[in-house]
Amino acid sequence: xxxxxxRLDGAATGTGDRTRPRAVLPxxxxxxxxxxxxxxxxxxxxxxxxxxxxxxxxxxxxxxxSLALLVSAAxxxxxxxxxxxxxxxxxxxAGSVLAVLAVLAVxxxxxxxxxxxxWAVAGTAMAATFYHPxxxxxxxxxxxxxxxxxxxxxxxxxxxxxxxxxxTAALSEHVDWRATYVVLAGVLAVVTxxxxxxxxxxxxxxxxQPQDLDLSAGDNETARSRSFVLLAIAFTLSGFSMYAVVIxxxxxxxxxxxxxxxxxxxxGLGGAGQTLGRTLYATLATRTTVTTRTAAxxxxxxxxxxxxxxxxxxxxxxxxxxxxxGVVRGNLTLLQATAVTDRWGTTHYxxxxxxxxxxxxIAAALAPxxxxxxAGPLGGYGGLFLTLGGSSFAAALLATRTAAREKAGSTxx
Numbered sequence: 326x327x328x329x330x331x332r333l334d335g336a337a338t339g340t341g342d343r344t345r346p347r348a349v350l351p352x353x354x355x356x357x358x359x360x361x362x363x364x365x366x367x368x369x370x371x372x373x374x375x376x377x378x379x380x381x382x383x384x385x386x387x388x389x390x391s392l393a394l395l396v397s398a399a400x401x402x403x404x405x406x407x408x409x410x411x412x413x414x415x416x417x418x419a420g421s422v423l424a425v426l427a428v429l430a431v432x433x434x435x436x437x438x439x440x441x442x443x444w445a446v447a448g449t450a451m452a453a454t455f456y457h458p459x460x461x462x463x464x465x466x467x468x469x470x471x472x473x474x475x476x477x478x479x480x481x482x483x484x485x486x487x488x489x490x491x492x493t494a495a496l497s498e499h500v501d502w503r504a505t506y507v508v509l510a511g512v513l514a515v516v517t518x519x520x521x522x523x524x525x526x527x528x529x530x531x532x533x534q535p536q537d538l539d540l541s542a543g544d545n546e547t548a549r550s551r552s553f554v555l556l557a558i559a560f561t562l563s564g565f566s567m568y569a570v571v572i573x574x575x576x577x578x579x580x581x582x583x584x585x586x587x588x589x590x591x592x593g594l595g596g597a598g599q600t601l602g603r604t605l606y607a608t609l610a611t612r613t614t615v616t617t618r619t620a621a622x623x624x625x626x627x628x629x630x631x632x633x634x635x636x637x638x639x640x641x642x643x644x645x646x647x648x649x650x651g652v653v654r655g656n657l658t659l660l661q662a663t664a665v666t667d668r669w670g671t672t673h674y675x676x677x678x679x680x681x682x683x684x685x686x687i688a689a690a691l692a693p694x695x696x697x698x699x700a701g702p703l704g705g706y707g708g709l710f711l712t713l714g715g716s717s718f719a720a721a722l723l724a725t726r727t728a729a730r731e732k733a734g735s736t737x738x
Contacts, residue, residue: 345466350474352524353459354481356421359516360454361482362489363509364424364447366596369575370493370589374502381437387572387697389437389444394690396448397455404452405461412529413462414521420453421517425510432506454517456482465530480603483655486596494589547669548680556619556668556727557681560661562720563623565688566713567654569696570630571595574647577633577706583640591644595651602655609656615667620724622660626653627717634710661685668728 368390376383408416427450430443459478467474489509496505547553574595578588609618629650636642665681700709 345468346524346527348524349462349466349527350477352520353462353478356417356454356517356520357456357459357478357482358485358488359513360421360424360451361485362492363428363513364451364454366486366489366592367493367506367509369572369592370490370585371497371502371505372572373576373579373585374497378502379437381440383576383700384694384698385437386440388694389441390572391690391692391694392441393444393448393451394693395687396445397451398686398690400449400452401457405457408458408461412465412525413458414525414529416453417458417462417521417525418518420450420458421513421521424450424454425514425518428506428510428513432503432510454521462525466527476603479658480600483596483600483603487593487600490589490593490596491586494586498586552668552727553681555723556664557684559619559623559720559723559727560664560681560685561688562716562723563626563657564661564685565692565695566630566717566720567626567657568689568692569713570633570650570710571654572693573696573700573706573709574633576700577710578640578643580706581638581640581643583643587640587644591640591647594644595647595654598648598651599655599658600651602652603659605652606656606659610663614728615664616725616728619660619664619727620721622653622656623717623724624721626650626657627714627721629653630710630717631714634707634714 372383372386375381376386379386404416423446427443427447430446431440434440434443456479460475463474463478493505493509496508500508571592574592575585575588578591579585583591613621629646632646633643633650636646696709696713699712700706703709703712
C-alpha cells in the first residue's frame with residue numbers, strides 16, 4: 326500500500342469539483358470491501374477446509390496464495406502505467422471480470438498445478454482492483470481533497486474481513502469450499518463489475534506537471550544512509566510478521582478449540598480493529614516523534630502476536646487480542662505510508678518509498694506460504710506466532726536507530 330501513497334505528493338491540485346465524478350467514492354468503498362473480502366480474506370477462512378478436502382498440505386496450498394501476491398506486486402508496475410495514461414475505468418472493470426473468472430477457476434481446480442494457475446490469475450486481478458488503481462483514481466480526480474478521499478476508502482477497505490470472513494464461514498457451514506467460492510464469485514460479479522463499469526466512466530483529467538524535478542544525488546545519499554537501511558530491514562521483518570499473523574490467525578484459533586465460524590469472526594473483528602487504528606493515527610502522530618512511534622507500534626505488533634501465542638483461551642479473550650492486533654496493523658499501514666516524508670521530506674518521496682517498501686512487499690507476499698511451512702517444525706501455530714513476535718521485537722529495536730541524522734534538511738525526530 327505504501328507505494329500507492331507515493332502518488333499523493335505529486336498529485337494534481339487543480340482538478341476541481343467539475344472533474345470529480347460523485348459516484349466514484351461510494352463505488353470504490355463498496356468494491357474495495359467486496360474485492361478484498363472475497364479475493365483475499367476468504368482464503369484463510371477456507372484454508373483448513375481446502376486441505377481437508379483435497380489432501381494438499383497447508384504449506385503447498387498457502388503457496389498458491391503467496392504466488393498470487395507476488396504476481397500482484399509484479400503486475401502493479403505495467404498496470405500503473407496504463408492507469409496514468411487511460412485512467413481506472415478499463416483497468417478496474419477488466420480486473421473485476423478477471424477476478425470473477427479467477428475465483429471460479431480456484432473453485433474448479435482439479436489438482437494443485439491448476440490451483441496455482443488460478444491464483445496466479447487472481448494475482449493479476451488483485452493488481453487491477455485493489456488499492457493501487459483505486460488510489461490512482463482518487464488522487465487524480467480529487468486533487469487537493471485526495472487525502473480525505475483516500476482515508477475514507479481505506480477505512481472502508483478495513484471492513485472487508487469484518488464483512489466477508491464471517492459470511493464465508495457461514496456459507497462453508499452449508500456447502501463445501503468449492504461451492505462457497507462459486508457463491509462468492511457471484512457476489513463479486515454482481516457488485517464490482519457494474520460498479521466499476523458505471524461509476525468510473527468520467528473523463529480522465531490530464532496528468533499534472535511535476536512540481537519537483539530535482540533528481541540530484543540526494544536521494545541516492547539517503548538510500549545508502551544507515552537509518553534508511555535499518556528502517557527498510559525493520560519494515561521487512563515487521564511486514565513479514567504482520568501478514569503471516571493475518572493468514573495464520575484462523576488455524577491458530579482452531580488449534581485452541583475455536584470453531585471455524587468463531588475463528589472467522591475473530592479475523593473479521595480484527596479487520597474492524599484495523600479500521601479503528603487508522604482513525605487514531607493522526608492523534609498519535611501529533612504526540613510522538615517519528616522514531617518513537619515507529620519503534621512503539623512495531624513493538625506493540627510483536628506484543629499482540631506473542632500474546633496470541635501464549636494465551637490458551639478462553640476464545641473471547643483471543644478474539645479481543647485479535648482486535649487489538651488489528652488496531653496496531655491499522656496504525657502500521659499509515660506509519661509505513663508516512664515514513665519517508667516524516668524523515669526526509671517530499672523531494673524524493675516516490676523513489677525512496679519504492680526502495681523502502683520493495684523488500685517488505687516481497688516479505689508480505691512470501692509470509693502466507695512461509696508461515697504455513699514453518700508452523701509444523703515450530704510445533705504448531707503457537708510456536709509460529711512466538712517466533713513472529715520475536716521478529717517484530719527485533720524490528721522494533723532496529724527502528725530505534727532510524728532517525729534521519731545522516732541527511733541535511735531532515736524532518737525526522
